[in-house]
Amino acid sequence: MDLEFIQRLVKKNDTKIVMLVMDGIGGLPRETDNKTELEAAYKPNLDKLASNSICGLHQPVGSGITPGSGPGHLGIFGFNPEKYQIGRGTLEALGIDFDLKPGDIAARGNFCTIDKNGNITDRRAGRISTEKNQEICKLLSKNINIAGVKIYVETVKEHRFLIVLRGDGLKGNLIDTDPQEIGVKPLEPTGGPGSEKTVLIVKKFIEQSKKILENHHPANMVVLRGFSEKPNWPSFPDVFGLKSAAIAAYPMYRGLARLLGMSLIQAGEKIEDEFTTLEKNWKDYDYFFIHIKKTDSYGEDGNFENKAKIVEEVDHQIPRIMKLNPDVVIVTGDHSTPSALKSHSWHPVPLLIWSKYCRPDNVKQFGERACITGALGPRLPAVELIPIALANAKRLEKYGA
């Protein structure tokens, strides 16, 4: 079932769908009591919700595949991550919540060090500070001047930056200028069919940058990689007929939501703030994506206790969602991040979908093992999540007579 198939069946009504994403929620059991982070957390509200829901576990990409944040979210948003691939440059732009426009070309840049012969001696310019990076980016932004194109040079972190080319007739099919080794010169920009204009612009950018950075050793040169056009994807609100809002505090998730055409609304600093935002904007949207980052961050830190505590904090907010009288509530994650692994993992992700019409299964607890015997099954392809939510919101027409 592709997006076109679903889109043809979509109808609109005034129902509300809430999708609460605890990043990296899936975990692994600890030795002491054989419980995962989610199983160990005291979460009476989520367990009660699970009792009245259909439960299961989903796979964002597929069996055995560990998703990055991009593919993980694309999957639960109904966009097949194998088909909808995000170029590295675009990903970098999303990561700093840069507002890409159609036709924009983005690339990831590194400040690097070259010797007097032009050969690279350090691909990361000694990992300069982010402050130094900001200073250089300002300098380049001010002094680079290339006719017919607007160039954005934006700090990412340490030696990493983003460039975005905005102008007519640009193409993203350029190869990397980063040779990924030292002792050699950066590669000359070249590209595929139709890229002549873009190649010329990038050449000028590199020449001018080299001159401007001449006296900024160790950051005296730039290398670029992952050129990519802003993806020309269908928009989430268009495909699914949902006026959609993203409540996410972190730039990557805001960037991704924006790329899919969702509106960004202010998340706030604390977890509870996100739910205040939900309440304040309740009337204005059909679909709310609420992103909780810290379950993943603590998972990456290997901090089992704190990951479980974040679950408890989120659990405390569940009644605030239910008080708004939503039609469909989804609680899940974009992938697993077991604190035992300190990284994203391939493990299926716990999932519940609540609605008045969901035909609840026998699962009474929101946990990895409890969800296995739920109505959604132990490895639901994540892309099926939104169609099921739409059906429960009565937003899909019958297929065929």
Place this chain on the structure above:
Amino acid sequence: MDLEFIQRLVKKNDTKIVMLVMDGIGGLPRETDNKTELEAAYKPNLDKLASNSICGLHQPVGSGITPGSGPGHLGIFGFNPEKYQIGRGTLEALGIDFDLKPGDIAARGNFCTIDKNGNITDRRAGRISTEKNQEICKLLSKNINIAGVKIYVETVKEHRFLIVLRGDGLKGNLIDTDPQEIGVKPLEPTGGPGSEKTVLIVKKFIEQSKKILENHHPANMVVLRGFSEKPNWPSFPDVFGLKSAAIAAYPMYRGLARLLGMSLIQAGEKIEDEFTTLEKNWKDYDYFFIHIKKTDSYGEDGNFENKAKIVEEVDHQIPRIMKLNPDVVIVTGDHSTPSALKSHSWHPVPLLIWSKYCRPDNVKQFGERACITGALGPRLPAVELIPIALANAKRLEKYGA
């Protein structure tokens, strides 16, 4: 897995497969006792059969998709409903069990009212009676005369009728003449590549109809839509190597079974009659599709009690099937029709497959929730049903050496 793949593995033997379809069988729990129609019904025979079967729930089209009767049945017959789409004209023909031949073009017609300028004033001719419709259809059938083509004009109901064009070199790629609004003239017939002959015939049909109906106000004109050729699909008996019979009392299901190449045998009026038909024809076929309509009808009426009673009535007939010593018995539905929703729905459909070799699971009851943990899983794609039945009937060769 496509039909060609299965077909290559099919071998024949003298086993018998019975597929009992309770239309719209899936339901939703009622408030009083949290039981669905199927769970509430007293059905000792189905529960016993479930105990010796593999159980699960299937999805006729896909997650979240509410199937019409056509796609729902195509799915359980092993024909992917996304690939095998039925045009509106064809569907109308199936609905009155009209025997379409290869090359036939069918379209749905409306009798409508036009004013003296030829503009439509009522798209449904005041919803004339079915009797009046029959009278007009006879009149048209008798008086329409177009060289080189045989035209059938058949009553459907009220203002609705079916036309079928039978002749050489006809095409179904015509646009609707029904403008779907009033105050304008019907649209002139036009069509895509190769449709010239068909367009000419349809023009003549409309001109002659207009003259014949001149004095039949309010039904003084016709509009046509959903032109479609009889689908040129593989036949169910050919693909699966099964001499197949349909026992169905309602025209739509007889029409669909006939379209797939099954033989139609007399169903009888009552539910028990269908099983008598089964007994009488037991020796003559390999596969029996038995269709029970009333579970769906009562679901559509919102009548929980009566839907459950139909299940009990069907349950009472199960021993008659088993006494025939079948090799494989399938019990399921073509979609869910919860009486709480009074309509078809997207909910997965309970399913059991019994055979001597099925390797029974731990499910002891034939119900929506009980089947979740069965061996067939909670959301089996419906197209996998027939291959599993064939395997259990030892009608599939090993794949590869």
